[in-house]
Amino acid sequence: MTSVAVGQAFFVLTYTGLALTIFSLGSTLTIARSKSKPIAEWYSCCAAAIVLAGSFGLLVGKFDTISRDMIVATNTCRTQAAIIYASPTLAPLTFAMLLLKSILSVRYHFAPHSSRRKRTISLATMLLPWVVYFVLLAVFTKEVIQNPDGVSLSTAGTHCHVSNQKLQRLSLTAAFCAMVVNSCLGGYICVLLYRSGTALKEAGGELQNAKSMSVRFAFLSGTILVLTICLLVFQAVFSQFKGNGAYELTVAILSFIFGMVFFTRKDILIAWLEVFRNIGVSAGRRGGLPVPLMF
Secondary structure: OOHHHHHHHHHHHHHHHHHHHHHHHHHHHHHHHHHHHHHHHHHHHHHHHHHHHHHHOOOOOOOOOOOOHHHHHOOHHHHHHHHHHHHHHHHHHHHHHHHHHHHHHHHHOOOOHHHHHHHHHHHHHHHHHHHHHHHHHHHHHHHHOOOOOHHEEEOOOOOOOHHHHHHHHHHHHHHHHHHHHHHHHHHOOOOHHHHHHHHHHHHOOOOOOOHHHHHHHHHHHHHHHHHHHHHHHHHHHHHHHOHHHHHHHHHHHHHHHHHHHHHHHHHHHHHHHHHHHHHHHHHOOOOOOOOOOOO
């Protein structure tokens, strides 16, 4: 397969995954508004996937029209190199914050209402992933500005990389930590879903197929975990396999799967949102403290 064909396949897969993510974002917004308040952390997850897929597509229209040396010399290439190495942390960390918000919603749902607690949790779960991302982005941007010769181009010319091994290890370490947090929280919420069906039903929020939902959450969390590991591995071995077009196609396939994961996950989150909406209504009818939903 020629480099042009690899590049074309790369962009088709990347942008198909991106389109699925954007469609999922729009459809979830419509559904959520008809049932309750939108889930801010879900949109943060979608935005993270869009950043990841979009970063790999920055060179579209250039990879087969101008020389490799000219591509590497552009600010677009250098910007892409910085974004790509800052992005692997963002997707798993935003998903981890979504899971954390779900866990805290269960933990504090029947506690006395506290606006301060609600604001603190919301700000932390929304801002933490993006603060980490922009800090990493600033570090890599500084590197490509100070050392532009340290930016290299992939075989098919579809995306750029930073060759600084110290910063590569920083990116890998940050993404690994986000992956571990995501895995732990995902496992905890699976147990929570599995064991809380009776308690939720007593509170007024019937949970259909609690065991099945816990398995689906586990599968989705595991998918994010596996994809993150794959991306980390491919980053680590890029220098050894950068002459192989299959490497770039694999990266594009992973990006496409990310889009598919976000596209298929929204029904689970909407069902979970409906459970808490019913609990709030039930608490109000009983004359108890209708704690505002934290989603």
